[in-house]
Amino acid sequence: MGKLEKDAASVFQRQKERAIKLNWCGDARKLDDEYWAAEAGRHRCELKAPEHTWANCIKEWRSDAKIQKRLSPGTKRSYNREFEKILDKNADKSMSATTRQAMRKKHIAMSETPRAADWMLQSVSILWNFAKDQLDWPFGDNPAARMEKYGAQKEFRAWPGWMLDALDDAPEVVRIAGGLIRGTGQRPSAAIAMLRKSEIAYR
Template sequence: MRKPAKPRITKPHLKWAWNKRRSVWEPYHRVTWTEGGKRRERAVKLDWQGDAERLDALYWECAAGKHEKQQAPAKQTWRALIDAWRKDPRVQGKLSEGTKKTYRRDMESILEKNADKDVRRLTKSAVRAAHAKLAETPRKADRFLQTVSLLWNYGANKLDWPLGDNPTRGVDHYGKQREYEPWPQWMVDALDKAPEDVRTAAFLILNTGQRPNAAITMKFSDFDGDWMSVLDEKNDERMEVYCPAELRAFIASASRKGAYVLAKNLTQPRGYWAVSKAFRAWRDDLGPKAAKYVLHGLRKLAIIRLAEAGCSDAEIQAVTNQSAEMVAYYRARASRKALSRSAQQRRT
C-alpha cells in the first residue's frame, strides 16, 4: 500500500509521524531543549481524529501547557489517602472489626470512581450532590459524609496535606432516624403475590431475625439440620442459631439454582440492592400506606413475634443478636398490643 501524503497542516513544534501499524500520519506537539549538555524532548500525541479544528484546539492546549498529558500525576489521591488510613496502626487499633467493615464499604465506593483523582479537587457542591443522591437511605447518606470528613481530616492533620477547608462542613446531616417500623400483618400476607426474590428474602429475614443483607446472602450450606449459621455483620462474627421448623421446611423445598438460597448464578448470591430494588417496586404497588416499611422492618417484626411467644430478652438476643436496648424497645411494642387486646376484650 502506498503511503499517503503527509497532511499539510504546519505549526511550530507540530510534527507528523508515520504509524506503520495503523498506516496513518499522527500529529505530535514536540518540544526539544538541551539540559546538562544532553538533548531533551517532550512529545504529546494529539488525538485529532482527522479534524483540523480539533487539532488546532489540542495544539494550543499543549502550547499553554494545559493538555492532560502535560499534567503531573496527582500525589494526594483518594487511593493514597485511603491506603494511608488503612495502614495506620494508630487508627486501626482503636476501631472494632464492625466499624472497620462499615468504613471499608464506603471507602470502596469512593475508590470505585475516584481512586486516582486529586482529593483537593473535591468541592462542597459535589459533596451535597452525592449526599442528596443517597437521600432514600439517610443512614447511608450520613455515613458517607462521616467517611469523607474522617478521611479529609486524617489527610490534613496526620499526613499534613494542604487540603484547606473540609468540604463536608456545613452540609446538614439527615440526622437520627426513627426506628424501623415492624411490618403489619396485612403486608406480610401480601407477600403471597410478591416476586419470588422478594418473597424469599422476606421469609429469610423474618425467620432468621438477621439483618437483611446477612439473610439475603445465606447459603444452603449454612443450614445443617436443626441449626443454621448466621452472620452478625456489625461484629463480623458467625453464630450458630437454632433453625425453626417452618424455615427448615422452606429450605428443604426451595429450588436450588446455586450455592446461595437467593442465587444470581451457581457461585454468587443476588446482591442486596437488586433485591431491595425489586422490593421497592412491589411496595410501591401496594400504595401509600406501605411507603414507610422497609426490609429491615421484618427483623423488628421478628423481635415482636418472639416477645409475643413468651421469649425472654436473653432468648431474643440469642436469636437476633440485637442489643438489650433494641430488644426492650420492640418488646414494649409487643407488650402494648397484648395489654390492649386484654383490656378491650374485658369490655365484652
C-alpha cells in the first residue's frame, strides 16, 4: 500500500471512530440542532460524563465501613434522608460546579423551613469534606463551610388531645394542613404555604 493509500485509510479510520448517529426522528429542526452540536463538539455523545458527581460521592460515603460503623442508625437515617434530596435533582451533576454563591442563595430560598435549610448546608459540607479528604478528589474550599445557619428553632408546644380529636371532624383542608404540620415538623405558616402551592398546581 502506497503512502497516499495509507493516508486515506488513516483519515477514513479517524472519521469512522468519530461517527455520531444523529437521532432526529424525521424532524428537520432537530436534525439541524443535532448536526451543529456534533460539528461544534457539543453533541451529547461527545460530552464526557462527569466523574466526581454527587451520586458517586454518596455511593462511596454509604459504602465506607468506618463511617457506617461510627454513626448510629438514627444519624445514618437522617443523613440518608438529606442525601436523597440531593440525589433527586443533582445526582449526575459535578460537585465541583457547586459555588458558595449558589449555596447561600439556596439557603436563603429555604428560609421558610430553616431547619431543613441548615440540614441542607450540613449535608453538602459533610459530603464535600468526605470527597476531598477521604476520596482525594481535586476540590477547592468547601462551599458550605462557615456559612451562617439559622440555628436552633423554638419548639412548638404539643397539640392538646382535644385539638387532635377535633381534626377528625374538621373540614378536609384543615385535616390536610394538620397532617402536614404534624408529619413534616414545619412551622404552621410553612405547611399552609405548601398546601396552597399544591392547590394551585392542581387547578
